Amino acid sequence: MPATRVMPTGEAEDLIELTREICRKDLAPHVDAMEQAHTLPREVFRTLGRAGLLSLPYPEEHGGGGQPYEVYLQVVEEIASAWMSVAVGVSVHSLTAYPVATWGTPEQQATLLAGMLSGEQLGAYCLSEPLAGSDVASMTTRATRSADGRTYALKGTKAWVSHAGHADYYTTFARTADTGGKGITTFVVPADASGLEFAAPERKMGLHSDTVRQVVFDGVVVGADRRIGEEGQGMMMALAALDSGRLGIAAAATGLAQAALDRAAAYAMEREQFGRKIGTFQGLAFLLADMEAAVTSARATYLHAARLRDAGRPFTKQAAVAKLVCTDAAMKVTTDAVQVLGGAGYTQDFPVERYLREAKVTQIFEGTNQIQRLVISRQLLQH
Structure with a gap:
């Protein structure tokens, strides 16, 4: 079931619909085969680039989409629900342009940023x-x-x-x-x-x-x-970029968790045991309810941080909270999705075992979740 969203503008709603269409047509049909072949889907990134989805949070005068982070991150989440590797790639690509967009000279922005945001470069x-x-x-x-x-x-x-x-x-x-x-x-x-x-x-x-x-x-x-x-100035740039990058991973982790929840809920309404759909048993129904609560909470957490960023307010602590909450939620929800599917979930015939493997690294990259706790505690105790 698609995530319920309240987008800030009609243009943002159109972007979500465009993203979902691309996910259906260009991502979902290829994800299983390319993940098994360990192949980087370069043409998929070109497709996203031509649609303007690789440069959404950057200014229009430089070739970007001029969208707030609140919108960009929800696009990343939608991509992650179809193909986590691609969503991580979109977040990484956005991160690579950040120093030039923020600290580059006008000449550098004209010569370097144009290519970075063109959709043709990765x-x-x-x-x-x-x-x-x-x-x-x-x-x-x-x-x-x-x-x-x-x-x-x-x-x-x-x-x-x-x-x-x-x-x-x-x-x-x-x-x-x-x-x-x-x-x-x-x-x-x-x-x-x-x-x-x-x-x-x-x-x-x-x-x-x-x-x-x-x-x-x-x-x-x-x-x-x-x-x-x-x-x-590099360390300052890296740390500033990581605040935004952590939100990208938080959104991607939420999309991954949403995909796992959707697959588990669908299976629970198909699989029968003891003459009933397994989703009608309270023990499993409550497990699914907890998974939904985790995904919904994760989405709210990263969106709060994104809105602070869009308002020009400090968001370092909230970005660390979002990265911690969303990735821990992804780990729990994907683990529970495997449990819902039982033996089937442990096989490669269903994608939930892949979701579980993909969720683990979200707790590690862009700063381990132990580092996030360090960032959060320092922010709390510095005043």
């Missing part, structure tokens, strides 16, 4: 490293400026990079000074840069159509015109 986000995950400030990838100041040479390895090997550009954070978090700088590295190499794809539990690899920068030279902001 971005990757290079922040984490093999030994620098939650502790981003300990990154060792280094950018060394040339004597004439015109270029930088990047050397190091980034980890857990979605779209690696498929992206058209890599929004990359590298160390320019040995001053901890204050020594990190942001660059946009083109995919055809010499010295850019990729490890084998990670063998993941789920999200098999979200290709994730290590990205190796072996003396990659980029022009100083591809440095975003000033040297040392």
Whole structure:
């Protein structure tokens, strides 16, 4: 059953209907086969891009959709209910454009952002490293400026990079000074840069159509015109982007939970035992009711944070709450969906086992849920 939504404008309602149509025609028919084949659906991203769904939260003057985050996130949720790997990819792509859109010069926005928001390009986000995950400030990838100041040479390895090997550009954070978090700088590295190499794809539990690899920068030279902001501003950019990125994952997790709930409820009204539909047994009916409550609560939580963001108010704490609540809800609801289907739910004949595998990582990436608790508690105790 589609989620019940109250959209702020008629245009937003049309966007939701467009998204649902694309999900029915272009995503749902292919998700099972492509997930099993571990294939990144590049053409699906082009379809979403041509429909304007990859650039919704960015200004129209730069080629974006000019939509509030409240609308963009509900589009992400709808995509996730059809194909979680694609929804994660949409969230990642949006994240890659954030530094240029927010801190780029007018020249950079004209030359870089136009492509990022065109729908034809796909971005990757290079922040984490093999030994620098939650502790981003300990990154060792280094950018060394040339004597004439015109270029930088990047050397190091980034980890857990979605779209690696498929992206058209890599929004990359590298160390320019040995001053901890204050020594990190942001660059946009083109995919055809010499010295850019990729490890084998990670063998993941789920999200098999979200290709994730290590990205190796072996003396990659980029022009100083591809440095975003000033040297040392990268950590601030990364943290600000992560607030928004956490909302993307919260919305995607909610969509995944909605898909699991819908499949479980449909099965409960089809499967018969003891001469009755299993959904008529109170024990199972109450389980479904709790799943609905979890999904509805998750949606309300991320929308509250999004509306604060749209109003220009601080939303760091609320974004962390949303990421925590929505991803924990996805883990619980997908687990319960497998339980509703019983033995059938444990097989690959039904998608709920895939939903369960996909839900787990939502509690890990964009900051583990333990990190979210740290963010929330610090926000609570700083005043």
